[in-house]
Amino acid sequence: MKIGELARRTGLSLDTIRYYERIGLLPPADRNTARQRDYDPSILTWIAFLRRLKTTGMPIRDMVRYAALRAQGEETAAERGALLRHHRDAVQAHVDELHACLAVLDTKIAGYAGTTREDVNHDPDDQRPGPAPDAQRRR
Amino acid sequence: MKIGELARRTGLSLDTIRYYERIGLLPPADRNTARQRDYDPSILTWIAFLRRLKTTGMPIRDMVRYAALRAQGEETAAERGALLRHHRDAVQAHVDELHACLAVLDTKIAGYAGTTREDVNHDPDDQRPGPAPDAQRRR
């Protein structure tokens, strides 16, 4: 598989794939006779996993660390496991935080629900809006 | 309340507070006789809300949009409500995605659990690791 097809199949851009290789997220690709990158389909699994790490907010430098450990082989398994457990906990904590935020958002949205009616608080934004409601105070 | 105290109470840096004001996230602060910013405590509520928007991944430009609408007063309430509902849905979608990722992470971590034993797959990372497990292939 050449880089163009890999890009289509992963949704990554050509530049991003090459960038990921440069920084060590992807292993140095094999090359065909024309020195073009020639990927084994197994790279798709790895990229899918990288995408999950990214989705869950892992910074690239940590992904690079994980990738480096993985490239070193079997004896780094314990460290990789620890890294993932640590990340899992961070993600879980973030999810909890998001749930709390969602509750606040829903409350606020409920405050806006009666919009243009007068049966709810004037401005759900704050108790003492100070300079807010008198508006047009743009300098 | 002067900017230093606000910084202590919010955990934002002085620079961040001034930056937020510059870009319109915070309303232009009142000034005391020495032209120093003098905050009403109600700003704390607003900043707490901004922090939630940020935690939930709203880009600053969208927060600025929301802040601008809010500063325009009552007649933008509907639009603000729509904006929040839209964001809430995005956050919910992201949370769902995170749950899926957590499941994958847990599976992978389980694969690492038997680390240094041989009763689990050699390398939980992929089915056909290609150049991975033979290691030290750093150029």
Added chain:
DNA sequence: CTAGGTGCTGGAGCGCACTCCAGGTCAAGC
């Protein structure tokens, strides 16, 4: 009267994660 602390402004700089570009190679189709 002076020193230290806190605040002010405008503007430069930074780390991150890409993204774009110029100038080139190579293989295949017309």
Added chain:
DNA sequence: GCTTGACCTGGAGTGCGCTCCAGCACCTAG
């Protein structure tokens, strides 16, 4: 033989969200 298109490299540029800095003003304590 020539064009087209996919790919190559090294390096510069971008947008975001701050963060830092120089040089100055002001207030309070000693």
